[in-house]
Amino acid sequence: MTITVLDSYSAMKNILRAPQADRAGLLGTMLEQVRGMYRYAPGEVDLIGMHHQSAGFPLDRDEQRCLEALETMAAAGVWDRMQRALDEAHEVLVAANPGLVAPDITVLLVLGDPGDANFMETSLGVNGFGGISGYIVITLWPYPENLEHVESTAVHELNHNLRYSPGGVVWNPMTVTVGEHVVGEGLADAFARQLYGDKLGYTRIGEPHLRDDAVFAKLATGFAVTGMQNFTAWVHGDAIAEHFGVTPVGLPTGAGYAVGNRLVDRYLAATGQTAAQAVHADSAEIIATALRDFN
Template sequence: MTITVLETYPAMRAILRAPGADRPELLRAMLEPAAGMYRYFPGEVDLVAMHGMSSGFPLDRDEDRCLAALDKLHEVDAWNRIRNALDHAVDVQRQATPQITVPDITVLLILGDPGDEHYMDVSLGMTANGSVSGYLYLNIWPSDENLARLEASAVHELNHNLRYSPGNVVWNPATVTVGEQVVSEGLADAFARQLYGDLGYARIGLPHLHDDEVFAKVLSGLDVTGMQNFTAWVHGDAHALRYGAAPVGLPTGAGYAAGNRLVDAYLAATGQTAAEALLVDSKEVIDYQGRGPLASK
């Protein structure tokens, strides 16, 4: 098993300093080693267009602001910090679950778009994806809060990657439920917290961690299927509207907050660590809530 954190710093620096007409192809070349993360998309994916839709750094404005932010990532040794965190996390996970499949992993760290209001204000300058086996995607604007959580954010996505790698838990788009994703977010945060304490909480989930009304609302949607419906239930209405999905009446990060509560109740009841619970059936985690304080509400 090999973890490769792509050295995107010099490539991003060169892109932001290049003539505007040259930037798209330079970006495409930088992204190509991680193109496999889109292997389940129908048809051929335009990597440059996907970068823009994913709030990646802009190619036509904010060069100085982006170069300063990029240098900040470099100054805090972001790439090595991520590599070291992932190496340690894999060791911890293997000790807890030696039977799991651990793939070779390619990590793409990119700078986000400071002019994207939704990304900066709603997503708090952080988006990431670890759901496709063998690839981790981290899009970060280097605020102090995000830099403090750099390792924890990478480990959160690693947890998803290991849970859904071949031979582990199966994610079937035709049958998967909101409950599975909510539990998976709780497990990923719990694993990050096992290693990094409270820095392991995903920032968007913190405001509603103790909100019983939000928790009960998320619980009401756990059996919803159809991945087009998941954004509203997990990330909240603002994200749903951004990406063309129907809102359901939930604030940003609701599913993360609920997932943490479900998983914490399960871990407390079973005495397991988050690492030990990596492959637990989400239904088993959800069933423990039926014995909790909201069961009769």
């Protein structure tokens, strides 16, 4: 298996320096490298549209601010650090799961949109998607905290990728449960914490609610809800749900990450496994084990 972190620094710098009329074409060329991530989507995917929907950098404003942010990321060695972290994390996962089969993975790091308040404020300037086997896309704004978390953010997404790769857990968009998504986030964070400790391993939006029993109890009522269209509200919380036009369910931002960590920590403590060993653990078993101890 080969993990390739694309040189999106050079590509994005060229896009932002190009005449505005040329930028969409250049961006499309960069995004074509991860088109396979949308292979399950119905019809032809508008890559430029998906870029903007996912808070990718704008093509018609903030050029200088974005170019400065790119240089901040380059000075912090983000691309090289991400490559090293992913290679090392893959070795840990293979050692913990002999015979683990995984595809080659293409990784695209994208600068975020400084004008998107949901991304910059509510989501703290970072989001990632690694659930489609063979592809990881991370959108980032170089806040100091995000630069500190580069490695843990990357290996979190790698954990998702290998959990849902062939031979692992099957993710059916229509029948997958909120419980599976929550557990997946908890496993990915637990793996990042295994490698980098609690200070860097937690997904930042979930940290404020790690010990909130009311959030845990509320989210537990939704574990059996099915269908990906419901996950933004249950996993990411009301504010992000409302931003995307999804009906909120009464949860704070990052609730699913906080609850997922609690579920997985209880499961790992009960079984004696490491997070790496549990990459393919059954979410129903994790939830059942964790809930036995919850009062």
